[in-house]
Amino acid sequence: MLTQDLLSRLPKVDLHLHLDGSVKPETILELALNQGLELPVYDKDELIPHMRVNEECGSLTEYLSKFDFTTRFLQSAEALERVAYEVLEQSAEHNCKYVEVRFAPQLHRHQGLTVEETIHHVVEGLKRGGRQFGVRAGVIAICMRNHDAASNLEVVRAAGKFVGKGVVAVDLAGDEASYPPEFFREVFAESRRLGIPVTIHAGEAAGAGNVYEAVANLGAVRIGHGVRLKENASILAMVKDRRIPLEMCPISNIQTKAVPGWEAYPIREYLEQGLLVTINTDNPSVSGTNITKEYSVLADRFGFTTPELVKLIMNGVEAAFLEESDKLLLKREMENELSSLGLLN
């Protein structure tokens, strides 16, 4: 029987989590007070509607509009370190053992931080949180679809300096419907030249062709979401053959209308077709989710059994941007916990 308690105690990983989509309302309150910034309301519960999408969210662009509110408070070294630290605190509450935290350095420079400084402070916050809460973490530096090539190249080059020192990959996020991946070939050619692994948000607000472009021409070795991959069988076959993991984020995917509703969510068919599906949160504070809730919704909506949930979790370990030796250590740790919960045969 899959109780909430068992779901929350399952060891997990989260490979797709945005820093600016993971900020507690009480932290926004304190950051605003410390920084002398105005808020529309000064009660943490009343702040939630400003940070979180509601039932009426109709598209990715509507979903993305929530981020402007939060990033305003994330412009200093202290704020970045704090929210990075607190992400791992929240992860530990759900027994997440490994988290890849992504953020877009260029969105945190209003007070003069350099791209490298933003990365440094996020890495430091994660290090401190990792020690405190026993969670391993890596950073994914995001290029934004609405930024020009020079800004994005700056992110990739700065990320390159932190490879092996906290940064594990680069990504492309933002308004997929307006900015197709082929606009970014030059940017991701640089990440390949520098040897930085690439994951790309694709097949979320546009079709499977974007997944093809991300893999074939941008060098993506993982795909953010990939919900609409099901629209093209031959691209799906390519993703399967190359064992490209999909970082699916069920609750966010429903909110952004990547598919019209749960009945069209392709997670079961993807698993049955042998795709490497992983489960992630995307933006806990924007989506009103956490990693336990994601698994709980899947169990409710799709009747996933415990062994199936364990398979999804271990797919996440397999897909992690970790050195093979570290991945093996993580796998052992996860297997030990699973077997002490009586869930490994």
Ligand SMILES: O=c1[nH]cnc2c1ncn2[C@H]1C[C@H](O)[C@@H](CO)O1
């Ligand atoms: O699901 C998403 N798709 C595309 N872009 C996203 C998603 N979630 C967050 N973002 C954007 C908004 C954030 O400000 C930015 C950096 O985390 O990434």
Ligand SMILES: [Zn+2]
């Ligand atoms: Zn995302």
